[in-house]
Amino acid sequence: MGGLGAQAEITGEVPVRTDQELVADVRAGDSAAFGELAGRYRRRIESLCRRFFSDPELVRDLTQECFLRAFAGLDSYRCEMPFATWIRTIAVNASYDELRRRRRRPEELVADFTSAEAQWGELLNHASPEELTGIAEERRGAYELAHRLLNSLRPEDRLVLVLRDGEEMGVNEIAQTLGWSEAKVKIRAFRARQALRKQAKRVIGSRRFGFLA
């Protein structure tokens, strides 16, 4: 009995407020409570945006925009849905809007690789699988090349791949988030993988790059 509150009384710690309690506080006029909510989810939202865009400035702006949209639309938030799901949906929509706004440039896929990308290409060619998994996150080139490849996809293809593979969301969950049918999500995911495979072949077969050949 008592749980968290009783424990807090004993230890003298301030009990951690749930998301729903914070939302209620914001609605009651305590704007600072929203700061706490934003603090909880900032990194998660940034990570999601970073799967869509490589520009750190844009990622920061989008993250900020998500929280602004959330704050402005808090009245429409229904407490049956976890706040995490709601804010993620906002981030997905904001990222999708931004993807659609940007012009896709598939022709740039195999042109002018940066030296960082080329170095990563060398590693992809020669390093062992364990080494690759160990060093990829420290390599800017790995990230840039991945974005270059993903940038060549249609926005909806990229969206589905990011949600399915990156965020590891189920088909049903993606369908609910995007307002699509489950069949549409499955078809789009299948086509997205086909398109990605095709573009990956272009990179792999690129004379300029030449790795994995």
Add this chain to the structure above:
Amino acid sequence: MSCFETRKQFANFWRKRLDRGQAVLITDHLRECSSCDHSFRAFALTAPVLHSAFGGYDASAHRGIAGSAIYKLRTVRESNRHAPQAGKWTAIAMVLAASMVAYVATTVPNPSLTEVLTSPQPVSTLSSVQDSAFPLDDFAG
């Protein structure tokens, strides 16, 4: 481990979710099967974004400032670093404003055409009127 099973585990292998034994099975298979090895390297093209824990390379994290407290410290430091520059611009703006005020205070304003025409003072006393768009000669008798 079969090719199918190996490929199914690529994401978990990349995300380092497999225990040591399973990871060894994967690497052993990749060493022996060139087709799966090729697939894994193709998978690794997009894995840094799609399968990384935090959405990929984070420049701030690689400067050793990933922790939020340190991040905040950096933000404060950055704002402090920009502060002297902001101060410099403020000072320049203040000097300009002061110069402007001094100039306006010491310069006799150009009278307008109406002021010139209606002024009871002799034309010669209307200083700097020659600078106006309408030279006085045009109105001289």
